[in-house]
Amino acid sequence: MPISNSGESIRMAFDTLRNNKLRSGLTVLGIVIGVTTVIAISSIINGLNNNVSSLVSSFGTNLFWVYRMPLIQTSRPSPEMLNRPKLTVQEAEDMAHLPGVVAVDAGMRYNPAFQPGDIGVRYGKKKVAGTILQGDMASLAQTEDLHLLAGRMFTPEEANRHANVVILSHDTAAQLFDPIQSAVGKEVQIGGEVFTVIGVFDKTKSVFGGSGKNPEDNKATFPDGTFRKLHPEEDDYFIEVKYSSDKVKALVQDEIESVLRRDRRLRADQPDNFVISSPDAITRLWTQITGGIALFMVAISSLGLMVGGVGVMNIMLVSVTERTREIGVRKAIGATRGNIMMQFTTEATTLCAIGGLIGIAIGGLITLALRLMLPATMSTFWSLTGFLGSCAIGLVFGIYPAWKAAHLDPIEALRYE
Structure with a gap:
């Protein structure tokens, strides 16, 4: 039966993750580190910004x-x-x-x-x-x-x-x-x-x-x-x-x-x-300082996300090779190139999305721990940015493996052992 909707693709993505837990976990490690970095640093900046605003108001x-x-x-x-x-x-x-x-x-x-x-x-x-x-x-x-x-x-x-x-x-x-x-x-x-x-x-x-x-x-x-x-x-x-x-x-x-x-x-x-x-001079100075910290945060998290993206591409290429015969069968029963592209792209995006959610969860725990020493406040904007960024990495780095799977010759794929 052809894979014709994203819901079926997501279900198969979860099946792939369950069957390869360790490999999948190591694959999304870079995504988790990148998103966790975003959440932790942005929580510190957000908490300090709130405290600076409150301090300025107190003057x-x-x-x-x-x-x-x-x-x-x-x-x-x-x-x-x-x-x-x-x-x-x-x-x-x-x-x-x-x-x-x-x-x-x-x-x-x-x-x-x-x-x-x-x-x-x-x-x-x-x-x-x-x-x-x-x-x-x-x-x-x-x-x-x-x-x-x-x-x-x-x-x-x-x-x-x-x-x-x-x-x-x-x-x-x-x-x-x-x-x-x-x-x-x-x-x-x-x-x-x-x-x-x-x-x-x-x-x-x-x-x-x-x-x-x-x-x-x-x-x-x-x-x-x-x-x-x-x-x-x-x-x-x-x-x-x-x-x-x-x-x-x-x-x-x-x-x-x-x-x-x-x-x-x-x-x-x-x-x-x-x-x-x-007093607003304090706010201006602090904005300059946090602007530099935010750039550092984006650079570090981007590095982690890029490493995670390379890992996702690698694992998806391996997955295409392992499932060559399965792809041939799907094409033989009517799956189009678009169906195959959708399936593997969705799998890569889902894999990275799970990594993003794990990173947000770990970042939240780190924020709670930081509150013992610093005024950390978790930012909804940066949490959403981290999650969407991880999904975007999955989409970008999953396109080539999906394209490769979609362009496999069905006859050669069925002969693959």
């Missing part, structure tokens, strides 16, 4: 960052950048009077990871090491979308009189107090000074997720004047500018640039010695 909307050099750098700062004049509180105050500006915060920080000495935070016999110390203006609450687990932000009055108050980040408070909420009202020692805890920040989002610690969750935030009592040598401010809406974004950026160039007495032919950036 708040309508925000500019101003600093003397780029806050996000892919290489070491140049000597010219390092020698630029530092931003000042006066410059921040000048920006606060610009049209469209809602709030401005000038802050600085002391990071023991990059500087000698670690004073830490003490409460009784407990101590937290490696704590980042940060000083901000009272307008911090307006410039950033901050979330407090307990307590409150410091007031302008506390900032003006340099009050010894502090807001602890989540991990810092968690190591000193149980429960965390009980930290409010307690007194902690930092750098030989005693500070009253008035608030505790919630955990911050991390790009890489997982169970690792986020350095931003081990931080103590003070009013700017209070911070400078601990570190009078620090004078390197970064400035955050919150503007009212996207409609005034370009105007506010131009005004900030004009104010800074005027304050710094820059001539028209001199370049800016400061950088104005926004």
Whole structure:
């Protein structure tokens, strides 16, 4: 009976796979590796992309960052950048009077990871090491979308009189107090000074997720004047500018640039010695990075799929030779060349499709395992792309064996032993 429909061809393909399990498994190994690579790498990229988007959102909307050099750098700062004049509180105050500006915060920080000495935070016999110390203006609450687990932000009055108050980040408070909420009202020692805890920040989002610690969750935030009592040598401010809406974004950026160039007495032919950036700069940089990773992923997976395709062609050629007499019988009872082509092409495509499904399943298991360390999220688009790619490999590399089978001489095929 001629093979005249794809359903019968698929049934025969499964019969062939069942009769040659080991050979079929080795044949589709390249397909499985290629699709698994696509799923695993795309899951990592997709998870990190989601985390970056969430992180950017957590910074708040309508925000500019101003600093003397780029806050996000892919290489070491140049000597010219390092020698630029530092931003000042006066410059921040000048920006606060610009049209469209809602709030401005000038802050600085002391990071023991990059500087000698670690004073830490003490409460009784407990101590937290490696704590980042940060000083901000009272307008911090307006410039950033901050979330407090307990307590409150410091007031302008506390900032003006340099009050010894502090807001602890989540991990810092968690190591000193149980429960965390009980930290409010307690007194902690930092750098030989005693500070009253008035608030505790919630955990911050991390790009890489997982169970690792986020350095931003081990931080103590003070009013700017209070911070400078601990570190009078620090004078390197970064400035955050919150503007009212996207409609005034370009105007506010131009005004900030004009104010800074005027304050710094820059001539028209001199370049800016400061950088104005926004949270979406993180997204653009990350898109560039993931674009390169995606190209690497496509290259590696394509190599695996090509190797798998060669294996499929090889096994199908062997199958044509083994089934020469069967092909002759089918032609003798009425099967056309098109029927034979359909049968063997469908077998090759089915073989690769099964390899694709196995690769997706393994990739899913790897994604679940990766979630213990990284924010991996399985991508429907790349899963579908991997499956369709494996089917396409089966179709392309199965055509020649199918053509060879279809053009066998039926008389010679019937004589084949």
